[in-house]
Amino acid sequence: MGGGVIGVTTAYWLAKTGHEVQVLERHGSVGEETSFQNGALLAPGHSQSWAAPGALWTLVKSVFQKDPALRFRFSSDPQFWRWAMKFLANCSAEDYRANTLRVLRCMIAGLAELRALSAETGVGYNGNDHGILYLFRSVRSFNERQGDWTLLRDHGLKLEEADAERCVSIEPVLGPVKHLIGGGFFSPEESAGDAFVFTRGLAEHCRAMGVSFAFNTTVRAIECHGGRARAVHTDNGAFSGDAYLMALGPYSPILLRPIGLNLPIWPVKGYTASIPIDGHAGAPKVGIIEEDNLVAFANLGDTLRVGGKAEFTGYDTSFSEADFRGVMAVSRELFPDAGDYSRPRYWACLRPVSAGGPPILGETSITNLFLNIGHGAAGWTEGCATARAVADIMNGRKPDLDMEGLRLSDL
Numbered sequence: 001m002g003g004g005v006i007g008v009t010t011a012y013w014l015a016k017t018g019h020e021v022q023v024l025e026r027h028g029s030v031g032e033e034t035s036f037q038n039g040a041l042l043a044p045g046h047s048q049s050w051a052a053p054g055a056l057w058t059l060v061k062s063v064f065q066k067d068p069a070l071r072f073r074f075s076s077d078p079q080f081w082r083w084a085m086k087f088l089a090n091c092s093a094e095d096y097r098a099n100t101l102r103v104l105r106c107m108i109a110g111l112a113e114l115r116a117l118s119a120e121t122g123v124g125y126n127g128n129d130h131g132i133l134y135l136f137r138s139v140r141s142f143n144e145r146q147g148d149w150t151l152l153r154d155h156g157l158k159l160e161e162a163d164a165e166r167c168v169s170i171e172p173v174l175g176p177v178k179h180l181i182g183g184g185f186f187s188p189e190e191s192a193g194d195a196f197v198f199t200r201g202l203a204e205h206c207r208a209m210g211v212s213f214a215f216n217t218t219v220r221a222i223e224c225h226g227g228r229a230r231a232v233h234t235d236n237g238a239f240s241g242d243a244y245l246m247a248l249g250p251y252s253p254i255l256l257r258p259i260g261l262n263l264p265i266w267p268v269k270g271y272t273a274s275i276p277i278d279g280h281a282g283a284p285k286v287g288i289i290e291e292d293n294l295v296a297f298a299n300l301g302d303t304l305r306v307g308g309k310a311e312f313t314g315y316d317t318s319f320s321e322a323d324f325r326g327v328m329a330v331s332r333e334l335f336p337d338a339g340d341y342s343r344p345r346y347w348a349c350l351r352p353v354s355a356g357g358p359p360i361l362g363e364t365s366i367t368n369l370f371l372n373i374g375h376g377a378a379g380w381t382e383g384c385a386t387a388r389a390v391a392d393i394m395n396g397r398k399p400d401l402d403m404e405g406l407r408l409s410d411l
């Protein structure tokens with residue numbers, strides 16, 4: 001169930017290990033929702049869990065900001081409050097550290113698996129291996145957040161601490177705005193790439209391997225008896241198989257709840273703009289995350305992808321030009337000649353955010369139903385590792401990925 005980057009990559013691993021696979025997807029093609037136009041960064045350096053000791057204070061401050069990176073609208077949905085209580089319970093320093101290291105582990109493995117899979121299959125993703133620079137606007141904000149990156153460096157991520165001068169030598173188009181930079185961390189082995197291009201290409205490859213795709217097919221319910229899933233009911237009839245995979249991204253909890261699986265995953269909306277570079281010389285070549293306003297930049301060759309914001313507005317994916325004001329202001333300020341700002345392609349989509357941060361993978365109490373969900377803001381980077389691990393579990397093999405803290409039974 002699900003033709004996003006996660007569903008398609010798992011289908012690939014299942015087909016490669018000899019299974020007959022059918023993908024059910026409500027759109028007419030793959031990768032048309034969250035995997036369509038995301039932030040495009042393959043960024044283990046951004047594995048910090050959102051459930052952090054300062055999270056509540058960040059939320060309170062955002063209420064008083066104009067164009068805040070984080071926006072919260074009151075929700076009366078009891079599922080939201082259940083998720084929120086679990087999120088807050090994960091905000092201790094100890095849980096933050098453990099969850100961050102779990103995400104880091106999935107992201108490092110995911111990036112390595114993506115590169116290996118792409119080399120093996122020839123499926124591309126407009127990859128850009130110039131590294132990622134995590135940029136701070138003041139020495140103060142740089143110093144305040146040092147610990148978050150030191151934790152990652154202490155656990156295997158190659159990171160260089162950079163002052164403003166060094167940031168400019170890493171990314172020369174920052175030269176004219178050097179006075180706006182307080183410092184940064186540079187991760188030379190990270191990348192950018194287009195999740196949609198990859199998902200579409202891998203789906204073609206899967207089709208050649210014998211995977212079938214049922215498009216325009218909306219899953220309505222999962223039928224279970226005697227502790228096993230028996231069929232998936234859709235608006236196109238019922239589908240049955242020996243085993244079932246849940247990869248419906250942010251919509252997964254809605255289909256799992258009626259069969260007794262209450263998953264702490266909530267949709268958190270984000271916005272991206274694709275700006276045509278169109279011969280302009282001022283687009284950054286390295287990936288950048290401006291940490292004070294949480295705006296991400298990824299150079300995809302002919303396009304600069306700019307993304308940001310986290311909004312709690314339920315399943316609403318609507319957007320208007322006004323929603324992009326803050327993100328575009330940061331983009332124009334740092335990279336005034338990045339591209340043709342008069343022709344942005346806007347998009348909004350939902351991150352499937354688990355209460356603690358890590359994805360939720362593998363077995364459920366329904367013996368032939370498996371999960372690959374809850375990847376939040378990291379699914380593009382994590383996806384190839386979590387897909388391989390879940391396929392291994394479905395095949396009865398021990399995954400190479402260390403599964404500590406990633407199973408439903410660990411929650």
Ligand SMILES: Cc1cc2nc3c(=O)[nH]c(=O)nc-3n(C[C@H](O)[C@H](O)[C@H](O)COP(=O)(O)OP(=O)(O)OC[C@H]3O[C@@H](n4cnc5c(N)ncnc54)[C@H](O)[C@@H]3O)c2cc1C
Pocket residue numbers: 001002003004005006007024025026027030031032033034035036037038039040041042043195217218219220247248249250251268269270271272296307308349350351352373374375376377378379380381382
């Ligand atoms: C603004 C933004 C920026 C991001 N930036 C990054 C980034 O820079 N790096 C990174 O690693 N990650 C990033 N992410 C996260 C990443 O995009 C997601 O984690 C990932 O795309 C999730 O993939 P998925 O396959 O689980 O979900 P999806 O891509 O949403 O796939 C789920 C599929 O299920 C289908 N579906 C849903 N319900 C039904 C149903 N009832 N019946 C049939 N089909 C159904 C949908 O149509 C969809 O195709 C970002 C996310 C957002 C929102």
